[in-house]
Amino acid sequence: MTNRPEPAPAGSTASHWRDVYATRPTDEVSWFQTEPRPSLDLIRAALPQGSAGGSAIDVGGGASPLAAHLVRDGWFDHVTVLDISAKALETARATAQDPAGAIRWLHADLLTWRPDRTFDLWHDRAVFHFLTAPSDRAKYLATLREALAPGGTVILGTFAPEGPTHCSGLPVARYSTDELAAELGGDFTPLDARTQVHHTPAGASQTFSWLTARRR
Known part of the structure; x- marks a missing residue:
């Protein structure tokens, strides 16, 4: 892990993220995307034929349109979106166009949540x-x-070594793709490693590290 940050303050809880989404328009937060790239490209590269009958989870998916894209394009039969912010989930659900109910909107803290099923894809952006x-x-x-x-x-x-040291007022840990692979450990086989520059709505540039790996 690059540049070990100071411990996160007590505000890094559900109340912090509730306040973020309550006080800032969704399209003005730094992580906003009109299209979920490179996530869609990475998923399609790892699963070129989709996953018929399969399921995916987008942890911290918030207001992202990723789940709606995956269901609309037939990539998965079921997608769970887990986020600590109920407001973010409500925003995404309002625009998802999911008449079949293929998306499950789960308001939960990832660190205390216990899965009630298994998934073929785990996606985490930030x-x-x-x-x-x-x-x-x-x-x-x-x-x-x-x-x-x-x-x-x-x-x-995640943010790359040259990426920001803080996001939304909270400290972050920055990783190279090799460091992400080391965090996952030996029971995962890396498939793809790359960096990406995300341009925020305010015009800043943020460098991300992206790792795709398969569980053995």
Whole structure:
């Protein structure tokens, strides 16, 4: 992990994210995307034929349109979107156009949540890098292993070593793709590693590390 940050303050809880989404328009937060790239590209590369009958989870999916894209395009029969912010989930649900009810909107804290099913894909854009305490990272990785089916795919996106040191007022941990692979451990096989520059609505540039890996 690059440049170990200070511990996150007590505000990094549900109340913090509730306040963020209550006081800032969704299209003005720094992580906003009109199209969920490179997530869609990475998913299609890892699962070129989709996953018929399969399921995916987008942890920290918030107001992202990723789940709606995956269901609309027939990539998965079921997608769970988990987020600590109820407001973010409400925003995404209002525009998802999911008449078949293929998307489950789950308001939960990832660090205390226990999966009630397994998934073929675990997608995380910018949750893992908020976990600055080793104990929280250990909880995250234990939940990932519990939730991801054998042979399943994990896609992790975090700030890269040259990326920001803080996001939304909270410190973050920054990772190279090799460091992300090391965090996952030996029971995951890396499939794709890349960096991406995200341009925020305010015009700033943020460099992300992206790792795709398959569970053995």
